[in-house]
Amino acid sequence: MWSDNETSTDLLGFAVHKDLIRHVITDQALMPVTVGVFGDWGGGKSSILRMLEQDLLQEEDIACLYFNGWTFEGYDDAKAALISSILIQLGEHKRFGPKLRDKVVPLLKRVNYMRLVPAFIKRAAPLAGAVATVAGAHIGGVDPHLAITAAPAVAATIHQTFDSGDDAKKETKDDAEGVDWQELLDKDPSTPGPLDLRTLRADFARLLNETKLKALVVLIDDLDRCSPDRLIENLEAIKLFLAVPRTAFVIAADERIIRHAISRRYEVPRLRDEQSAAQEPYDLVTDYLEKLIQVPYHLPRLSPSEIESYMTLLFCQLALKEEGQFEQVHRYCTEQRAKNLYLAIDAGVVQAALKSNLPDELHQRLRWTSAITPALTEGVKGNPRQVKRLLNALLLRKQLAEVAKLDIRDDVLVKLMLLEYTRPELFDQLYIWQAQAEGHPSQLRELEEAAQAANTLYSGVGQQQTLSIPGMKAGWQERPVQDWLRLVPPLAEVDLRDYFWVARDRLHTTLSDVTMVPPYVRLLFNQLITANAGERRLAVQNVQHLDRDDYVALLRLLSQRLRQQPQDTGTIDVFRALLDAGLPDSLETFVEALAAVQIRSVQPEIPTVLDTYRKTHPEADTIIMDLLARWAKEPDTRVGRASQSSLDGNQKRGGHR
Numbered sequence: 001m002w003s004d005n006e007t008s009t010d011l012l013g014f015a016v017h018k019d020l021i022r023h024v025i026t027d028q029a030l031m032p033v034t035v036g037v038f039g040d041w042g043g044g045k046s047s048i049l050r051m052l053e054q055d056l057l058q059e060e061d062i063a064c065l066y067f068n069g070w071t072f073e074g075y076d077d078a079k080a081a082l083i084s085s086i087l088i089q090l091g092e093h094k095r096f097g098p099k100l101r102d103k104v105v106p107l108l109k110r111v112n113y114m115r116l117v118p119a120f121i122k123r124a125a126p127l128a129g130a131v132a133t134v135a136g137a138h139i140g141g142v143d144p145h146l147a148i149t150a151a152p153a154v155a156a157t158i159h160q161t162f163d164s165g166d167d168a169k170k171e172t173k174d175d176a177e178g179v180d181w182q183e184l185l186d187k188d189p190s191t192p193g194p195l196d197l198r199t200l201r202a203d204f205a206r207l208l209n210e211t212k213l214k215a216l217v218v219l220i221d222d223l224d225r226c227s228p229d230r231l232i233e234n235l236e237a238i239k240l241f242l243a244v245p246r247t248a249f250v251i252a253a254d255e256r257i258i259r260h261a262i263s264r265r266y267e268v269p270r271l272r273d274e275q276s277a278a279q280e281p282y283d284l285v286t287d288y289l290e291k292l293i294q295v296p297y298h299l300p301r302l303s304p305s306e307i308e309s310y311m312t313l314l315f316c317q318l319a320l321k322e323e324g325q326f327e328q329v330h331r332y333c334t335e336q337r338a339k340n341l342y343l344a345i346d347a348g349v350v351q352a353a354l355k356s357n358l359p360d361e362l363h364q365r366l367r368w369t370s371a372i373t374p375a376l377t378e379g380v381k382g383n384p385r386q387v388k389r390l391l392n393a394l395l396l397r398k399q400l401a402e403v404a405k406l407d408i409r410d411d412v413l414v415k416l417m418l419l420e421y422t423r424p425e426l427f428d429q430l431y432i433w434q435a436q437a438e439g440h441p442s443q444l445r446e447l448e449e450a451a452q453a454a455n456t457l458y459s460g461v462g463q464q465q466t467l468s469i470p471g472m473k474a475g476w477q478e479r480p481v482q483d484w485l486r487l488v489p490p491l492a493e494v495d496l497r498d499y500f501w502v503a504r505d506r507l508h509t510t511l512s513d514v515t516m517v518p519p520y521v522r523l524l525f526n527q528l529i530t531a532n533a534g535e536r537r538l539a540v541q542n543v544q545h546l547d548r549d550d551y552v553a554l555l556r557l558l559s560q561r562l563r564q565q566p567q568d569t570g571t572i573d574v575f576r577a578l579l580d581a582g583l584p585d586s587l588e589t590f591v592e593a594l595a596a597v598q599i600r601s602v603q604p605e606i607p608t609v610l611d612t613y614r615k616t617h618p619e620a621d622t623i624i625m626d627l628l629a630r631w632a633k634e635p636d637t638r639v640g641r642a643s644q645s646s647l648d649g650n651q652k653r654g655g656h657r
Helices: 015-025 045-056 078-091 097-123 125-137 150-160 167-176 181-187 197-211 228-241 255-265 268-274 284-292 304-319 325-339 347-354 360-380 384-403 410-422 424-436 442-454 479-486 497-506 519-530 533-543 548-564 569-580 586-595 606-616 618-632 638-652
Strands: 033-038 062-068 215-221 247-253 295-298
Touching (some): 015 033, 015 045, 015 295, 045 062, 045 215, 062 078, 078 197, 215 228, 228 247, 228 255, 247 255, 255 284, 304 325, 304 347, 304 360, 304 384, 325 347, 360 410, 384 410, 384 497, 410 497, 442 479, 519 533, 569 586, 586 606, 606 638, 618 638
16 A cells, blocks of 8 residues: 655656746745645645755755644644744754854744743733733843743654655754754843844844855645634745745645635625725735735646556556666656656556566556546546545455455456445445346446447537436436446446445445545535524635535535434535525435435424425425425424425425325
């Protein structure tokens, strides 16, 4: 299996992005500069930062510092944590640190003053008089013993961010562990005073000037995992350095989450409401972001050839165990990709790199890797983390099959997992079909035959084949699913029972991590659930701008919550808000989730709500009436009686049934 952590080993062909960003952040004509590396969750942003770090650590006249914003999420002042982190890492730098430490310590004390005084006052609020006395006794300063308490903790956390697997960083870590910041702070005679940010910036600029550094590069990762307030604090700390010569910041994040945090912090919706209709619309979020980030760089999603290349190298990394074998393949593939950016690394390229035949198991895996690439690329939307998690789940299931002594084929298993991942509702239906037919569902045979016959009859994305099987979900007619049905191998002749035993009966949650919801979608979900009515309307506006895949993920989260917490009125209110906004598929998802809930857990007003929406959404008439009819069969419940009342009302009006 493969680690899910970021890596400095480039399996994605991202060197071209890394090199471009490096050119920008080391161009002194552009400094000071902030580059935003924007992309989807799992899109490779952190790996690019690690590759940049590995490159820049080799430069004699560049100091490269790495900061993980999420690591400092628990600190009472994230802004001070970031500034302290930069100062401490400079003081621990293996080349420049020793001659800078005496100048770093006074700055560190002043930063700690900024951090500790507000926290101290907040904790001591009930003793306001005593606080005033303490403040008066230390005009322009704070007790040195209080001021030094934060730096060692920050330093200890920074040590944890180093990856001991990297030799260059290990040297830095070993050298840094010899620095006793507590002792240095104790010995320093300076008394910290109120922090003047302009003075701090000027002192920091002088400190950098003494190092003769060509550039100070700060890599900031995982800001999009922070709460909105912490995220903004980190951005404000970065703003402090924007006027310091020879500094460059690289921020890796989901741009949508940054925009969301800015909007919440500065109450953008309220500002818009207060704006005169005659005024030209002002986008505060965009203005803020453009002033902070001079160079936005959006990582593209991986293409099918890049997905195939990535999977090929992942399997080579796993299979080529002899010393130097994988490195030989990786080096050769990197050279070939430099010559041809559109190259798909497949079994032939790997064989050319090794100058020998491939091991049988590796060759078989690379064959079906090539076959599933188009469908997989569509399913994971070009996301490398999703690819890796899917493959990890595949290996887990193969291990389970071996333990259970089941004879299963890789190509069949991966085809079924592809459907499970991309269209779980169709996977569930196929599971029911095969269970009813002892592993050989006739419906699947009909679907495969129809897909093959229709292959030359339509080409548009919106066109559908006309096969109709009783109870068949509409999704089977969609073009991507038709492409899946045509994938080799066909499954009509395969006994699917063992495959579903592995995939469902024992490891039903294996793919729960694979299908993790993107952070921005989860952020919107939490906002929808916890918001008041006004805030929820604003959140629904953001939902309307989601792309199709993120919207489907949001509906899935809401469905899961309603099934697990059916009496939570907040979830029902969210569904109603989506319905009132006319968002697609929201009513069908709402009804299907309610159908899975025990009737005694359903809110008694729900039948009336559904009856109302049935009138405004005639396309959902059948599924709503079916659910009401099912509930009406339990007249001893309030929901059953309310459902019967709705059915009776429809009959009197001459409506459905």
